[in-house]
Structures are given as C-alpha cells and as structure tokens.
Amino acid sequence: MKPIPRGIEDLADELIVVILEFLPGADPLSNTSSPVYPPGRSPGLDDRPPHVRSDSTELDRFRLVCKRFARISTPEKFAHFNLRFGNKGFQRLGELLHMQLACHVKNFTYMVRPFYQGSDWPQFLKDVDPRTFPNSKDRLQDQTRIIEQNYDQEMLLKAIEAFSSLKKIKLLRLQDEEDERLLDQIHEFSLEESLKLDWEPACARAVTNLGISLLASNCTSIEFVGSQISPEATGRLVQTPSATLSDLGARLACLDVTFHSNFDLTGHMDAISDVFHDFFLAAKNLTAIQLRFETPVPLDLPLSQIFHRTQWGKLCKLSIQGWRLSSEEIIDLIRRHRRPLYDISLVNIYLRDGSFWRDVLSVLHDEMDEIKHIALHGINYASQLDGPSSSNGTNGHDNGHAIYIGNGNGNGNGNGHGSGSAGFPHPPLPLSVNVNDNNASNVTNRGHTRSPSAYGLESLRKCSADMLGDNGISVGPKERSFWEAWVLASPRNVTRKRV
Numbered sequence: 001m002k003p004i005p006r007g008i009e010d011l012a013d014e015l016i017v018v019i020l021e022f023l024p025g026a027d028p029l030s031n032t033s034s035p036v037y038p039p040g041r042s043p044g045l046d047d048r049p050p051h052v053r054s055d056s057t058e059l060d061r062f063r064l065v066c067k068r069f070a071r072i073s074t075p076e077k078f079a080h081f082n083l084r085f086g087n088k089g090f091q092r093l094g095e096l097l098h099m100q101l102a103c104h105v106k107n108f109t110y111m112v113r114p115f116y117q118g119s120d121w122p123q124f125l126k127d128v129d130p131r132t133f134p135n136s137k138d139r140l141q142d143q144t145r146i147i148e149q150n151y152d153q154e155m156l157l158k159a160i161e162a163f164s165s166l167k168k169i170k171l172l173r174l175q176d177e178e179d180e181r182l183l184d185q186i187h188e189f190s191l192e193e194s195l196k197l198d199w200e201p202a203c204a205r206a207v208t209n210l211g212i213s214l215l216a217s218n219c220t221s222i223e224f225v226g227s228q229i230s231p232e233a234t235g236r237l238v239q240t241p242s243a244t245l246s247d248l249g250a251r252l253a254c255l256d257v258t259f260h261s262n263f264d265l266t267g268h269m270d271a272i273s274d275v276f277h278d279f280f281l282a283a284k285n286l287t288a289i290q291l292r293f294e295t296p297v298p299l300d301l302p303l304s305q306i307f308h309r310t311q312w313g314k315l316c317k318l319s320i321q322g323w324r325l326s327s328e329e330i331i332d333l334i335r336r337h338r339r340p341l342y343d344i345s346l347v348n349i350y351l352r353d354g355s356f357w358r359d360v361l362s363v364l365h366d367e368m369d370e371i372k373h374i375a376l377h378g379i380n381y382a383s384q385l386d387g388p389s390s391s392n393g394t395n396g397h398d399n400g401h402a403i404y405i406g407n408g409n410g411n412g413n414g415n416g417h418g419s420g421s422a423g424f425p426h427p428p429l430p431l432s433v434n435v436n437d438n439n440a441s442n443v444t445n446r447g448h449t450r451s452p453s454a455y456g457l458e459s460l461r462k463c464s465a466d467m468l469g470d471n472g473i474s475v476g477p478k479e480r481s482f483w484e485a486w487v488l489a490s491p492r493n494v495t496r497k498r499v
Contacts, residue, residue: 075165078104083159084174085112085206086142090155102162109170110156112206113179116140117196124195128185135178153209160213169214170225171206173199204233211248221285223254231259231268237275245275246282254288258321265293266300277308287314290345293322297385298350303329311336319345319375324382327355331363342370348378350385357381358470361483365465365490374487376480384474460489 078101083089089111096102116139125137146152160166179197186195207229214222237245259265291306293299299322315337330349334341344364351357357379364371463486469479 074101075104078102079165080107080109081105082109082111085110085146085152085202086139087145090146090151093155093159097158097162102159103164105163106165107168107170108160108163108166109172110206110210111172111174112202113139113174114197114199115202115205116143117198117201118194120191120194124191133178133182136182147205152205153212156209156213157216160210160219161217163217163219166217166219166222168223168225169210171203171210171227171229173203173228199228200230200232203228203230204236207233208236211244214251215244215247220251221253222251223256223288224252225254225256227256227258228260229257231261231265234259234272234275235268238272240275242278245278249279249281249283250285252283253285254290254317255283255286256288256290258290258292258294261293261295263295264297264300265295269299269301270305273305273308276306280307280310283310284312285314286312288317289315290317290319291321292319292347295322298322298324298348300324303333307333309336312340314340316340317343319343319347320349321345321347323348324350324352324385325355326352327357327359330360334360334363335367338367339369341368343373344371345373345375345377346379347375350380350382352382356470356472357475357483358465358468361468361470361487362465364487368490371487371490374484376484379480380475381473457489460486461491 078096081093081096081102083093096105121140125133125140130137175197183197186192186197207226289312301323303320303323303325309332318333318337318341330346334344346360364374468483468486
C-alpha cells in the first residue's frame with residue numbers, strides 16, 4: 001500500500017507553534033500588522049493605513065487556512081500589543097478588549113510622547129504653517145482631552161486587568177522629526193519660557209498609571225522595561241505609601257530601567273534612597289536587575305544607597321551603568337549573589353582611588369559558580385574623570401550606551417599602559433568563550449563564529465590576576481576585552497574557593 005503523503009496539517013500543535021515563529025508578522029517589532037482586526041474585516045478597512053490592517057502578513061494568511069490553524073496562531077498573533085498615547089491608540093486598545101483577545105497579550109509596549117506644556121500652544125500652532133507641523137494640533141487636542149477625562153488611566157486599568165497572560169511591560173519615549181522641528185522653532189524664537197515639549201510630566205503620568213493598573217490586576221512575575229525614564233518623575237514616588245511600593249515590587253520579576261539626564265543625579269537619587277529601600281526589599285522575586293544612569297558624570301553614590309544590601313535569591317542577571325564606586329562595593333554585591341548570577345554587565349563604572357579592577361576580576365574569575373557572560377564596556381578609574389583627558393580623547397568615557405560591548409577592536413588602550421598584558425599580543429577579542437571546550441577555535445561573538453584568537457583557552461587559564469596588566473590608573477578597550485576573556489576562561493567544573 002502506497003504511504004499517504006504527510007502535510008503540515010498532520011503536525012502536532014506544538015510543532016506548528018514553533019513554525020509560526022518564523023513567519024513574517026510574528027515579529028513583535030513589526031509595523032506591518034495590527035493586533036486588533038481579525039481576518040474577514042478588511043473590506044471595511046481599506047481606507048486605513050497598512051499598520052491597522054490584519055490581512056497583510058504571512059501569519060494572517062496562515063490564520064485563514066482553517067479553524068484549527070486560526071486557533072493555534074491566534075495566541076501568537078495577539079501576543080504583542082503596542083499602544084501609542086493618543087485617541088487612535090486607545091481606540092485600538094478598546095477594540096482589542098471588545099473582541100476579547102486581550103487574554104493573549106504577553107508583551108505590552110506603551111509609547112508616549114513628551115507633553116505639550118504651556119498655555120500658548122494653541123495660538124502658536126494656529127500661527128505656524130500647518131504643512132510644516134501637520135500632526136501637532138491633533139496631538140495637542142488628544143493630549144488635552146485624554147488628560148481632562150483621565151481616559152488613559154481608565155483604559156490602562158481595563159487593559160492590564162484583561163491581560164491575563166501579561167509578562168512584560170515596556171515604556172518607550174516617542175519623538176519624531178515633527179517634534180524636532182517644533183523644538184527648533186521654539187528655540188529660534190526664544191519661546192522656551194512659554195512653550196515646552198516636556199518628557200517629565202509624560203513619563204510621570206505613564207509610570208503612575210501603569211503602576212496603578214498593575215496593582216489593580218492579578219498580574220505577577222512582570223518584567224518592566226523603561227529605556228528612558230525621567231529622574232524628575234521618580235521624585236513623586238517619595239509621596240507614595242511604603243505599602244504601595246512594596247506591593248508593586250513584589251509583582252516584578254525583572255527591572256530594566258535607564259535614567260537619562262543632562263545633570264548630575266547624585267543628589268536627586270540620594271534624596272529618594274528610602275523609595276529604593278522599600279521597593280527592593282519587597283522585590284524578592286527579581287531574577288534580573290539592569291539599572292543604568294546615562295548622565296554627563298557618573299552617579300557618585302554608594303551602591304548601598306540604592307540597593308540597601310538587599311539579597312535576591314533568584315538574581316541571575318545584573319547590569320549597572322554610569323557609577324563611581326569602590327572595588328569593595330562591587331565585590332560585596334557580587335558575592336551576595338555568587339550562586340545564581342550568570343550574566344554580569346559593568347558599564348561605564350569608574351573605580352575610586354585605592355581600588356583596583358584586578359580585585360573585582362579575581363572574584364568573578366575564582367568565586368562565581370555559573371558565570372556565562374561578562375561585559376566590561378567603558379570601565380575605568382575615577383582619576384580619568386578628574387584628571388587630564390585620556391589619550392583616546394574621551395575623558396574616560398566610551399562612546400555609545402550599549403550594555404554589551406562591540407568587537408573590542410579599538411585602536412587605543414587608554415594611556416598606553418598594559419599593552420601586551422600577560423605576555424600576549426592584543427588582537428580583537430571575543431565577547432565570550434566556549435568554556436566547556438579547550439579548542440581555541442571555539443570562540444563566539446554574539447553567537448557568530450570568529451577566527452581563533454592569538455592565544456587559546458589554556459593560555460588564558462594560566463594567567464593570574466597579577467598578570468592582567470591592571471595599573472590602577474586607566475583601562476583601555478584591549479584590556480577590557482582581555483579581562484572578559486580571562487574571566488570566562490576560568491575552569492567551570494571545579495570546586496571553587498569559598499569565601
């Protein structure tokens with residue numbers, strides 16, 4: 001008997017779900033489809049732009065094949081929802097709720113523009129050429145109406161309560177070319193006193209409403225990402241009851257926050273130290289903490305003023321950025337989480353006088369149980385901030401703010417110290433080494449195979465901390481890359497020295 005050919009319809013549901021991940025339209029960052037309109041409704045929506053039509057992707061066409069495929073792919077289709085602050089955005093959210101599809105949303109992104117601040121905006125937008133600012137008038141009207149009616153809080157409360165599968169909330173700042181033109185014209189005519197595009201009130205309102213909505217829901221184990229949080233907005237947390245902060249902290253599994261400011265934030269963060277205490281003390285379920293300060297100068301505040309020597313039993317990933325610290329502070333934080341931690345990023349961290357990076361590296365190399373990734377992008381010494389410009393022309397700062405470093409092929413190495421550390425030349429080094437294999441060719445750069453390094457894994461393992469070329473004065477890109485490779489080259493399957 002001739003065997004019957006098998007097709008995709010014969011696969012198990014679980015395998016089809018895996019296949020769906022490769023279809024265009026399944027990407028959460030895609031702007032080609034909307035998670036609102038189901039198949040079959042496109043005839044009445046032809047006048048809408050592509051991002052609100054749902055029949056334009058492979059995933060949508062897959063859903064049209066049969067009822068079984070529609071049932072399997074629906075959770076994937078509606079797993080991500082992007083909400084823009086504005087009347088149209090909240091209408092889309094309302095339609096999602098009305099269609100009872102909100103239960104599938106796992107990742108929720110809330111995109112908010114800086115608020116129009118000042119009473120002169122209506123007259124200003126009336127006087128300018130509408131072709132230059134075609135959207136600003138509608139945005140101002142939207143903002144005014146939404147805030148007066150508290151419509152954003154009302155919709156967010158309904159949404160997050162309905163997002164029964166929610167795992168991640170992301171807050172993003174929006175600013176387009178039209179906003180840039182507005183800012184240029186305000187500056188050109190010296191109108192800064194009466195007209196502002198202000199991120200602080202927009203950020204504060206968004207954070208407040210997201211927090212209220214989360215506390216009113218049954219959602220737990222949430223990852224919160226705020227890639228550009230206004231520090232001024234956090235000042236309002238001082239008036240927040242301690243019990244509220246504790247309840248909110250207990251619901252989070254991951255905190256990924258970046259504070260942006262054009263000013264030194266040391267005094268501001270010190271003033272709200274008690275807020276961090278109440279929050280972190282209750283956030284016992286955190287598995288990842290990424291706390292970054294992108295400011296003109298690093299935060300000059302002890303780690304204890306933010307983390308308050310809290311210990312998180314499940315913390316696997318730790319990233320701190322933009323800080324002036326001592327080696328003892330960093331070592332203390334790492335040792336408290338020696339067993340669960342496997343991913344550590346120390347970005348733009350500057351050690352105070354009397355501290356040495358080799359002491360921190362020794363702990364990472366000798367005492368960590370599970371370390372699999374280390375990033376040391378921009379680390380240096382505080383003397384590089386306070387003294388003359390370093391030879392690389394950056395005053396100790398690296399360009400860029402990425403958490404994970406690039407390919408480590410910088411041409412400079414600080415002030416020239418440390419070249420040839422441990423007796424090795426300094427070619428571009430990998431971001432990570434396959435520590436379970438002694439073959440030096442097993443080197444990866446963010447998952448991409450690279451050529452063998454000029455020195456292999458066994459050579460790295462023969463180095464001691466005293467051979468790292470740490471002069472206690474400056475650190476260049478070649479040293480950072482070498483140190484990362486050395487930490488990851490530590491033997492993984494040996495009994496470690498317990499401290």
